Amino acid sequence: MDDPARMLRDLFDAAVEAADPALCVPRFLSDLSALSEKGRFVVVGAGKASAAMARAVEDCWTGDPDNLSGLVVTRYGCGVPCDHIEIVEAAHPVPDANGLEAAGRILEMAQSLSADDTMLCLISGGGSALLSLPAEGIAFEDKQAVNGALLRSGATIGDMNCVRKHLSAIKGGRLAQAASPGRVISLLISDVPGDDPAVIASGPTVADATTAADAIAVLEKFSIEVPDNVTAWLSREEAETPKPGEAVFKNADTRMIARPQGSLEAAAEKANELGLAPLILGDAIEGEARDIATEHAQLALSVAAGDGPVKLPAVLLSGGEVTVTITGNGRGG
Incomplete structure (x- = not known):
């Protein structure tokens, strides 16, 4: 190359x-x-x-x-x-x-x-x-706080959006x-x-097939504390979507x-044009970013050593929504 x-x-x-x-x-x-x-x-x-x-x-x-x-x-x-x-x-x-x-x-x-x-x-x-x-009775600042807590929690996009929908x-x-x-x-x-x-x-x-009870379960799963008015709203019938x-x-x-799969396939087609052997690992990869990165690196090393599922020169392609759990003062999104 x-x-x-x-x-x-x-x-x-x-x-x-x-x-x-x-x-x-x-x-x-x-x-x-x-x-x-x-x-x-x-x-x-x-x-x-x-x-x-x-x-x-x-x-x-x-x-x-x-x-x-x-x-x-x-x-x-x-x-x-x-x-x-x-x-x-x-x-x-x-x-x-x-x-x-x-x-x-x-x-x-x-x-x-x-x-x-x-x-x-x-x-x-x-x-x-x-x-x-925000839904009726929920202050915008409270919704911002819940959203920020969800982003820091390590919740998947599906879990986060379940809560967002019901608020x-x-x-x-x-x-x-x-x-x-x-x-x-x-x-x-x-x-x-x-x-x-x-x-x-x-x-x-x-x-929406999820329920307000599902939203409460997400908040409990990730130990997210919310204002009393948010808890009160989620217990009301009007909270259902x-x-x-x-x-x-x-x-x-x-x-x-x-969709992501279409983008991966386009990249794979371009790889073939450039003389690279593409390997699509999937378009729905989820998990902690550090763990997914380790798995990708291990596979890349295996391919480089000649032990992988594709021959060199090759490129690994993947998509999804990995999570970064913030433990300090994170910046960006």
């Missing part, structure tokens, strides 16, 4: 391109013209890629420009200029006031829909923190509930193991437009 660093960069670029909203979004909106013929067409969304998704929607829009509007919230530094869809930047992974205000406005847009209207929801990784709107006025299918009887179309870019739509950004438009089979999802359509 003349330039291993360049090869790794090429593999990374191929993986990212496979999930590029400019390429993925148009393929799943071939019916955009028909969708926009009747009623209002409102675009909302949240996530680190959602502003780029909004730009892609505008680029393939062929309807009346005056009938395209909406609001998308993304992470600071991830904004993309749009002409008709407002882009708001907010904090991730711990929510801030910008995300709170944006989530409230998105919920109001959903509540304004009639049966003739369509809401296009653009969801990508990071959407859960960016779409933060939210917008997650766990509540956004689709608010939009009913309007039509809801969700375009999802997955960044979670298993590609479960209910886990991606805490599933704002997807039925909309469940599978409920009528509010009758007009909801979910489309998975990109």
Whole structure:
């Protein structure tokens, strides 16, 4: 290999391109013209890629420009200029006031829909923190504190989002509930193991099979202390999210437009072009980052010694959601 660093960069670029909203979004909106013929067409969304998704929607829009509007919230530094869809930047992974205000406005847009209207929801990784709107009686500061404790606890993304859903006025299918009887179309870019739509950004438009009791169990499992008002809310009937089979999802359509496995396969294809033997270890790897790193290193050493499942020159590819348990004052996310 003349330039291993360049090869790794090429593999990374191929993986990212496979999930590029400019390429993925148009393929799943071939019916955009028909969708926009009747009623209002409102675009909302949240996530680190959602502003780029909004730009892609505008680029393939062929309807009346005056009938395209909406609001998308993304992470600071991830904004993309749009002409008709407002882009708001907010904090991730711990929510801030910008995300709170944006989530409230998105919920109001959903509540304004009639049966003739369509809401296009653009969801990508990071959407859960960016779409933060506490449930009734829960202070925003309390929700921030719970979210921070979850991030430090070592909980999986599924466990974290279970709690987030039941403390939210917008997650766990509540956004689709608010939009009913309007039509809801969700375009999802997955960044979670298993590609479960209910886990991606805490599933704002997807039925939730978890319960408030599950959320309490997560808090107990990781010994997370929460304010009394949070405990009180989780014991109330109103804390339950909309469940599978409920009528509010009758007009909801979910489309998975990109997933980790697709990016790994794109990187593997590029590896073959470069003369490397690719080995995909999986797209749903979970566990402590230090443990996963050790396992990867051991396999790499085995391959280098000629004892592995692939012959040199080779590259190991994997995806998932590993956990870093913070024991001191961690920085970043």
